[in-house]
Amino acid sequence: MPDAAPLxxxxxxxxxxxxxxxxxAGFDAVLSGSAERGPAGGVREAxxxxxxxxxxxxxxxxxxxxxxxxxxxxxxxxxxxxxPVAAVLAGAVLPWxxxxxSDPSVGIVWFNAMEAxxxxxxxxxxxxxxxxxxxxxxxxxxxxxLAYELPHMFAITTAALGAESLRVGDVVAAxxxxxxxxxxxxxxxxxxxxxxxxxxxxxFGHPLSRDAAGGAEAELAGxxxxxxxxxxxLLLxxxAGFSVPLFLGGGHGPLLPGWAWTxxxxxxxxxxxxxxxxALPVLxxxxxxxLAWMVLVPLTLLQALFVxxxxxxx
Amino acid sequence: MRAxxxxxxxxxxxxxxxxxxxxxxxVFRFESMARATYALLTSLLCVxxxxxxxxxxYLGVVIVLMMTIEMAIMAVxxxxxxxxxxxxxxxxxxxxxxxxxxxxxVVFAVLAxxxxxxxxPSRRGRPSxxxxxxxxxxxxxxxxxxxxxxxxxxxxxxxxxxxxxxxxGRYDRFGDDLKARRADDPVQGGRGR
Numbered sequence: 001m002p003d004a005a006p007l008x009x010x011x012x013x014x015x016x017x018x019x020x021x022x023x024x025a026g027f028d029a030v031l032s033g034s035a036e037r038g039p040a041g042g043v044r045e046a047x048x049x050x051x052x053x054x055x056x057x058x059x060x061x062x063x064x065x066x067x068x069x070x071x072x073x074x075x076x077x078x079x080x081x082x083x084p085v086a087a088v089l090a091g092a093v094l095p096w097x098x099x100x101x102s103d104p105s106v107g108i109v110w111f112n113a114m115e116a117x118x119x120x121x122x123x124x125x126x127x128x129x130x131x132x133x134x135x136x137x138x139x140x141x142x143x144x145x146l147a148y149e150l151p152h153m154f155a156i157t158t159a160a161l162g163a164e165s166l167r168v169g170d171v172v173a174a175x176x177x178x179x180x181x182x183x184x185x186x187x188x189x190x191x192x193x194x195x196x197x198x199x200x201x202x203x204f205g206h207p208l209s210r211d212a213a214g215g216a217e218a219e220l221a222g223x224x225x226x227x228x229x230x231x232x233x234l235l236l237x238x239x240a241g242f243s244v245p246l247f248l249g250g251g252h253g254p255l256l257p258g259w260a261w262t263x264x265x266x267x268x269x270x271x272x273x274x275x276x277x278x279a280l281p282v283l284x285x286x287x288x289x290x291l292a293w294m295v296l297v298p299l300t301l302l303q304a305l306f307v308x309x310x311x312x313x314x
Numbered sequence: 315m316r317a318x319x320x321x322x323x324x325x326x327x328x329x330x331x332x333x334x335x336x337x338x339x340x341v342f343r344f345e346s347m348a349r350a351t352y353a354l355l356t357s358l359l360c361v362x363x364x365x366x367x368x369x370x371x372y373l374g375v376v377i378v379l380m381m382t383i384e385m386a387i388m389a390v391x392x393x394x395x396x397x398x399x400x401x402x403x404x405x406x407x408x409x410x411x412x413x414x415x416x417x418x419x420v421v422f423a424v425l426a427x428x429x430x431x432x433x434x435p436s437r438r439g440r441p442s443x444x445x446x447x448x449x450x451x452x453x454x455x456x457x458x459x460x461x462x463x464x465x466x467x468x469x470x471x472x473x474x475x476x477x478x479x480x481x482x483g484r485y486d487r488f489g490d491d492l493k494a495r496r497a498d499d500p501v502q503g504g505r506g507r
Binding site (some may be wrong): 072074075078104105106109110112113116117119120123124127139142145146149166286 | 346348349352355371372375376378379382383385386387389390501
């Protein structure tokens with residue numbers, strides 16, 4: 001059974017998430033660097049490339065924010081701030097080993113609700129600056145949300161069904177022997193896809209893609225941009241991290257303590273997503289929509305049916 | 315300690331109620347459709363918070379989830395269909411101002427009086443372990459079959475409406491005999507194309 005985390009965990013959580021996000025962004029920067037400019041010449045150059053996101057963050061901190069005419073500053077700011085806030089709130093139910101900041105009886109629904117705030121956040125950030133290109137980015141994310149949300153919901157419902165509980169701690173406890181990823185592979189793969197889509201990153205970065213001059217981030221500069229893009233990395237870390245308690249057995253594993261397994265598995269999922277990104281092009285949403293509704297929804301429904309039958313016969 | 319906690323919960327409930335009403339009012343005061351929609355979302359999130367505080371965890375979180383997604387989509391339609399979406403020109407969403415204000419005030423007064431005058435029963439027994447289950451059973455326990463049928467009928471209606479409203483059906487895409495190997499779409503791409 002999961003233990004209640006001490007109160008200071010609520011303070012540590014955002015810090016830990018930020019550190020994880022910086023490391024992930026650094027890893028991505030190293031991979032991008034070696035893809036664009038060849039492999040790093042030495043340790044020093046590799047280090048420079050890995051710290052590029054940090055230096056960019058510092059640069060953004062002192063950069064002048066951009067003002068646009070007749071902007072809706074209130075809504076725009078709200079959208080920008082909502083991205084990291086949603087990520088941290090969703091992270092509150094992430095178990096670290098067997099211990100989460102909060103483990104409510106409806107933790108899985110809570111996670112889903114918090115990541116749905118990203119829908120509002122990206123659209124608001126796109127709406128705020130009164131700029132056509134950023135608004136296009138915002139609309140793109142809503143279309144993307146409609147495409148990924150249904151298969152995503154069925155995937156996490158399948159994990160809850162396997163544990164017969166919406167409590168994240170129970171889902172972890174149910175994977176003491178066999179990981180859910182082993183007997184729910186379709187749900188696991190769909191979850192990983194939607195984790196990328198939720199963080200509007202990598203192959204699902206269409207809302208922020210270059211063909212719309214940066215989409216929802218087109219007019220963001222300075223601290224706004226740092227909070228928005230940093231929040232996106234946080235979202236990626238949290239959504240990737242949540243696949244560990246849902247499908248990869250949480251802190252269960254031989255020899256090492258629970259927290260170490262959580263860390264290892266989260267790092268492995270993030271590494272897979274960051275490395276896999278390089279092999280995949282950015283997807284246009286109507287293409288993913290068709291795949292999601294024609295293939296992934298029936299697939300996840302069949303997966304849920306299979307799990308339901310197994311659970312009923314247990 | 316317990317009494318203190320109850321007091322805190324009561325005041326948070328009151329604060330959320332005030333916020334919900336205030337942002338509900340702002341829905342009609344804002345001229346920008348985006349702001350009106352998100353004021354409505356704020357109001358609904360406050361309601362979700364109230365339900366959470368009342369111990370109905372599942373319902374509270376589901377309200378937050380559903381309403382966030384619903385209002386995010388609704389903003390698109392508000393901007394699409396309402397005049398003056400960005401609030402750059404004055405407009406009003408209120409019709410029959412005086413009449414509506416009078417009706418609202420009277421209804422509010424009657425409901426508030428009902429709260430104060432109703433003979434509330436005192437608690438018997440103890441709170442249930444799963445209030446959500448109890449609420450669901452008492453709301454639609456005997457009518458579960460009716461509700462399930464209704465749900466299916468509603469869903470079928472939605473699908474039928476979309477099928478009727480879509481401009482391009484499968485005959486446009488795959489030919490009159492549905493035998494075309496590749497769908498004839500204005501935008502190429504997607505599954506199997």
